[in-house]
Amino acid sequence: MKYLKPWWSDGGGLLHLTILLSLAELHLDLDLDLYLLLPPPTRLWDELLLASGPTSSAYALSPFPASGVWGRADQLHPKGREPDPAAESAGRLLREVRALGVPFIPRTRVDAWLVHSVAAGDADGAHGLLGAAAASSAGGVGASVDDSSQAAPGDGGDPRAAASSPLDAGEEEKAPAEPTAQVLDAAASQENEVLGERHQEVGHSSQNKENEQRVSAQEKKLQHKNEDAHEAADKPDWEAEKTTESRNEGLLLGDTPPVSINDGMNSTHNVNFSQAISHDVNLHEAMLLCPDNTFRRDPVARTSQPPQEPFLHLNSHTNSEQTLPGTNWTGFLPLVGNQIHLTSEDLLHDLDINIFDEISLMSLATEEGFDPMEVPQLFQEPDSDSGLSLNSSHNSTSVTKSNSSHSMCEGGATGSSSDLESLSHHDLEGAVGGYYPEPNKLCHVDHRSDSGFHGDLAFQHLFHNHTYHLQPSGLESTSNSFSQYGKSQKIQGRCLNDTDRNLSRDERRAKALHIPFSVDEIVRMPVESFNNMLSRHYLTDLQMSLIRDIRRRGKNKVAAQNCRKRKLDIILNLEDDVCNLQAKKEILKRERAQYNKAINILKQKLHNLYRDIFSRLRDDEGRPVNPNQYTLQCSQDGSVLIVPKELMAPGHRKENQKGKTK
DNA sequence: AGCGCGTGTCATCAA
DNA sequence: TCTTGATGACACGCG
Numbered sequence: 189m190k191y192l193k194p195w196w197s198d199g200g201g202l203l204h205l206t207i208l209l210s211l212a213e214l215h216l217d218l219d220l221d222l223y224l225l226l227p228p229p230t231r232l233w234d235e236l237l238l239a240s241g242p243t244s245s246a247y248a249l250s251p252f253p254a255s256g257v258w259g260r261a262d263q264l265h266p267k268g269r270e271p272d273p274a275a276e277s278a279g280r281l282l283r284e285v286r287a288l289g290v291p292f293i294p295r296t297r298v299d300a301w302l303v304h305s306v307a308a309g310d311a312d313g314a315h316g317l318l319g320a321a322a323a324s325s326a327g328g329v330g331a332s333v334d335d336s337s338q339a340a341p342g343d344g345g346d347p348r349a350a351a352s353s354p355l356d357a358g359e360e361e362k363a364p365a366e367p368t369a370q371v372l373d374a375a376a377s378q379e380n381e382v383l384g385e386r387h388q389e390v391g392h393s394s395q396n397k398e399n400e401q402r403v404s405a406q407e408k409k410l411q412h413k414n415e416d417a418h419e420a421a422d423k424p425d426w427e428a429e430k431t432t433e434s435r436n437e438g439l440l441l442g443d444t445p446p447v448s449i450n451d452g453m454n455s456t457h458n459v460n461f462s463q464a465i466s467h468d469v470n471l472h473e474a475m476l477l478c479p480d481n482t483f484r485r486d487p488v489a490r491t492s493q494p495p496q497e498p499f500l501h502l503n504s505h506t507n508s509e510q511t512l513p514g515t516n517w518t519g520f521l522p523l524v525g526n527q528i529h530l531t532s533e534d535l536l537h538d539l540d541i542n543i544f545d546e547i548s549l550m551s552l553a554t555e556e557g558f559d560p561m562e563v564p565q566l567f568q569e570p571d572s573d574s575g576l577s578l579n580s581s582h583n584s585t586s587v588t589k590s591n592s593s594h595s596m597c598e599g600g601a602t603g604s605s606s607d608l609e610s611l612s613h614h615d616l617e618g619a620v621g622g623y624y625p626e627p628n629k630l631c632h633v634d635h636r637s638d639s640g641f642h643g644d645l646a647f648q649h650l651f652h653n654h655t656y657h658l659q660p661s662g663l664e665s666t667s668n669s670f671s672q673y674g675k676s677q678k679i680q681g682r683c684l685n686d687t688d689r690n691l692s693r694d695e696r697r698a699k700a701l702h703i704p705f706s707v708d709e710i711v712r713m714p715v716e717s718f719n720n721m722l723s724r725h726y727l728t729d730l731q732m733s734l735i736r737d738i739r740r741r742g743k744n745k746v747a748a749q750n751c752r753k754r755k756l757d758i759i760l761n762l763e764d765d766v767c768n769l770q771a772k773k774e775i776l777k778r779e780r781a782q783y784n785k786a787i788n789i790l791k792q793k794l795h796n797l798y799r800d801i802f803s804r805l806r807d808d809e810g811r812p813v814n815p816n817q818y819t820l821q822c823s824q825d826g827s828v829l830i831v832p833k834e835l836m837a838p839g840h841r842k843e844n845q846k847g848k849t850k
Numbered sequence: 851a852g853c854g855c856g857t858g859t860c861a862t863c864a865a
Numbered sequence: 866t867c868t869t870g871a872t873g874a875c876a877c878g879c880g
Contacts, residue, residue, distance in 0.1 A: 741859065744871095749857085750870085751870085754871085
């Protein structure tokens with residue numbers, strides 16, 4: 189949501205009719221919101237907002253002079269947050285507003301949001317807007333607009349107004365019912381019997397007094413809502429989208445007839461609304477009014493862009509005839525229709541690139557002439573059987589984009605059997621201006637129509653051995669084809685220029701198919717965000733397949749890298765373990781040798797001690813004791829006994845022998 | 851030409 | 866059922 193400068197704030201009385209362009213709609217189902225700004229102090233306006241807030245879908249910009257913030261009525265009055273006095277006061281206030289000639293144009297859905305500014309120096313333009321607003325607000329007191337089409341039967345609309353413009357009423361009957369007007373008028377009809385005539389009797393001054401009293405009681409609420417407006421303005425785009433989606437549809441602007449207006453000063457002007465809108469529309473100024481500076485783009489890039497088809501013409505999803513019906517625009521807004529076309533084109537140039545990131549692929553494709561639905565019209569060539577030229581040499585657009593890469597690829601392509609990437613770069617992107625031919629179409633391309641271009645041979649080789657030749661399914665064939673043509677990179681390197689050579693294969697593929705996300709985004713994005721992103725963009729099956737393949741391959745690549753790294757780490761760790769264990773083994777060996785050596789020393793010492801003892805022992809007859817016949821036994825009390833070996837029990841002897849051995 | 855290594859990719863399984 | 870990680874196997878490029 190863009191908040192624009194009040195039209196009076198420049199002191200020059202500049203009226204900015206703001207038709208906000210939002211390309212956030214995923215499939216370029218564009219919404220056109222038409223707002224008219226009211227001159228402050230407009231307490232009545234605030235009341236109108238309060239009254240028409242959450243339930244009436246009164247789309248209007250509310251002035252908050254204290255903060256300078258503008259808010260949209262539906263944002264200023266979130267549902268469920270404020271008591272809704274609409275049922276009681278909407279109709280009455282609406283009539284008061286109408287009696288003052290307050291312009292009130294509800295949200296208008298014409299599948300385009302535009303930003304316009306209208307120089308209010310032109311009284312006709314300003315008054316025309318006011319009158320148109322009054323017209324769409326369905327005829328209050330003092331408004332000389334026929335509101336019979338919008339007012340419910342028995343609504344009690346101003347009969348004078350009804351009589352003032354019967355022709356307009358007839359045209360407006362064809363217009364679809366406008367929710368805002370319906371709600372407001374429904375509320376108005378409830379009080380019509382009571383209040384309808386009173387508004388004609390009561391002057392504006394008395395109404396303003398009542399309004400002042402009401403407004404003073406509601407100022408705090410407005411301040412609170414002002415904060416809400418700030419919050420709404422700070423919402424991220426995806427939240428803004430929700431808000432946008434939550435809005436109901438409104439009156440088709442194109443169906444609004446020329447109106448005779450009441451400017452609020454008891455003077456009536458017959459002004460064509462289209463003239464009002466088309467007066468001195470200053471897009472640049474309107475963009476400057478956007479505080480978030482969303483509408484900016486490199487002017488150089490803009491000037492470098494070749495003349496393009498009107499934006500809406502390139503939108504396959506949004507039929508220009510439907511969304512911006514030329515008859516409607518030219519009928520009620522003949523100049524507006526043209527203006528919107530031009531402005532849309534300008535906006536395509538001037539929009540911030542970030543906006544383009546948020547819009548669907550179709551918009552991106554539109555900028556580059558990429559539109560599968562439009563390609564047969566845009567790139568059809570008389571000598572092409574399929575109506576689709578795959579030969580860049582015949583396409584001026586492709587020549588400017590891909591001639592260099594073509595020249596580089598010619599040599600390699602002839603030897604390539606499975607390099608669709610080179611195709612996607614040179615013939616998909618370049619030859620058809622970004623359009624990717626479907627594989628089955630490619631398989632049936634009549635290359636004979638080309639005269640000696642190497643690309644023909646290249647194509648024949650490129651698709652010579654591809655599995656998708658045999659598979660009717662585009663998805664499967666796509667996956668297979670992509671998996672196949674990734675295996676021939678030698679030729680690929682020769683075909684690609686330096687810039688493309690630095691890109692990964694998937695990046696080049698994504699570029700070739702004009703996928704509006706980076707490979708890094710596709711791979712690293714959490715699955716929830718990833719699915720959300722996919723759902724927010726219009727993508728063909730081919731693009732979806734490629735995106736999912738890119739994501740799968742990217743994640744698997746990372747997984748493989750991690751796996752190999754992990755495996756390498758495991759191997760290194762095992763090698764370290766082996767080294768450590770070998771070192772420990774050596775240490776244990778040395779310790780064992782040392783212990784054995786010590787044991788041997790002890791054994792030797794014990795043996796010496798044994799001999800020494802027996803050499804000194806004598807029996808009863810004074811003879812030396814034979815150590816082979818006797819042995820030494822240590823009793824538990826510490827005494828040492830000389831025991832004949834024959835007297836020792838076998839078990840005991842064995843233990844003794846073991847002890848000796850040890 | 852053959853070999854080893856690194857890397858990407860696919861298929862498969864398990865969580 | 867889908868997603869993701871892990872991993873074996875294979876193909877390819879490169880030195």
